[in-house]
Amino acid sequence: MASADIKGFFRQKKGGVSKKPASSSRKKSGKSSVGTICLPEPAETPALMAHGKVDRQDEYGDGDEKLNQFDMEMRYGPCVGLSRLERWERACSMGLNPPPEIGNLLRSLSSSNPKLECLWEGRV
Amino acid sequence: MDGATIEDGEMKLFERKQAIYKSLDEKYLVHGQRYKGQQYSQIYFARLHHLRNLLHSLVTKWKPHLEVITVLGLEESRECVIVGTIYKHMKLKPCILDEYSKERTAVPLVKPHNFLHPDDQLILEDEIGRVKLRGSLLNPTDFVTGIGLALHGMKTIEGDFLVQDLLEAGFPPQTKLPRLGEDKYVVFVSGLNVGSNIFNPLQFQLFVDHVTGHLGGDNEQKMTSQIVRVVIAGNSVIIPHSVLNGQALTPEDQRKLTEPIKEVDILLTQLAAAVPLDIMPGPTDPANSFLPQQPLHRCLFPGASSYNTFFSCTNPHQFELDGFQFLGTSGQNIDDLDKYSSAQTKLEFVERTLRWRHLAPTAPNTLGCYPFTEKDPFFIENCPNVYFVGNQDKYETVLLHGPEEQQVRLVCIPRFSESGVAVMLNLRDLNCHALNFSADLDS
16 A cells, blocks of 8 residues: 555655655555555656656765755745856856855866756756 | 038038947847746846845935845834835736636726726735735836835735835936037937838938938038937838738738838948948847847848948947947837836836836836846946937937936937937037928928
8 A cells, every 4th residue: 555655755854855765666566456556656757757867866965955955045046047057157246155165066067967957957 | 521602612521520439239239148948037036136236235325224124024013124126917918828718708908008907016026025015105007017126114914015115226327427529419310110101211311411411501511510420229121011921922022021121221321421320120120029139130231331330239229429328229118118107208217217227127027038147238237328219209308417416318219200300419518409301392
């Protein structure tokens, strides 16, 4: 039954999303009997996979958390439509003093790294 | 520019005066921008950022005893100041969703002129939230969406904000007005509308001949030799609508499409040969439709663009002439204000944009605009000496004096095809007068 694993499915801790939801939902579908509703696994919904983006939840680290916080910070303006580095540089030129470590982190990433784009890139 | 006096047979040669020109259109150019899929939230953020910094510094002098807080920090019955962008909720504003509405209510007939309604409401928005504005101080007919304001008031029990006082950004600072010892004139004209059935070629030819010095006696020629620049503020060409129905063009239609611009080129070649010329695109010209309109391409003017006196400019257009600052548009910003707010005269709208420090506050809400991410180019940083608006109904002008000794000449340039009026501005004293051209052979 799905209810036994509801807590696992909606596992959302402050400071990090659960590391391996894929394995837990696989376990869930194994246990389901005829007549139960299988909730779709978050990592494999077609909409997310269609863009071919790497599932961020696998490599969720401290840096990611900082970058997401940077995206969500309303002081620096909307995050959709700009790359993170552009938004950081815009915040610098507007005199908003964004944390320099974010700028260093973004500049150190290779150009194809998905962390360069904002959280909602390709998803909205 | 020769002139001959009949009495003594001497040829008097008048030399045209020169003025140092510097174009400041850099910030209106779009070619360096890359569209990354952004939406208009970015340009609103840039606008709020600039206006908020400005207003914060003004608020400390305006209400030093009050605190500036964000919309979400409002507490009931606590006087405070909030800063944000105005949003005007308008009942009659055309909305694309109305077409899909299933209910066929008895919608009041939309007035073609403007969309004002007594039930319009003002809302203040900052990055985090919005609050409805109440109070008799703010009359919604005077405001439009997109203005940055600071408001003093308090939150009411219903959750609205009761406005007790308001602060606009005010006139921008102005660099000291240069002193000119001699008369130098700038001629403004707009709305030639070549290609429409109201265009009278003789009338504009008269204008060209006058400005190039082919007409009149010594006095007139002396005066026209003092014209240092001609500025054409938009709508030089109008494409007949019968051609724009989406069907393939017959050779006859193609000629209808290209004839007007060729005619304009012939006329502009004559002008450019004699006097430095600025041409701005307008709503009916073959340029992009959203603001800032990019300069009309050189290939449209094969004759005129071969002269180095020919300048194709953006709309809005900003330039410096002998140290005088000029700023102007082809009229879209003021016409849009006219649809969503009301005033006694068009000049009042122009003055309001200067007090709000923003050329086109309704962009991008109801006026098409490029989605800039890093800046809002319509923000007026420095007060111009001359602020002109083209394609208006009639010629109007006023000299405004700002609180910090700014002096601005506001000019509304009428449509030449309808009125035959061009405007002549004297740089020495910022006085303006109208040039009337009539080619009516019947009168």
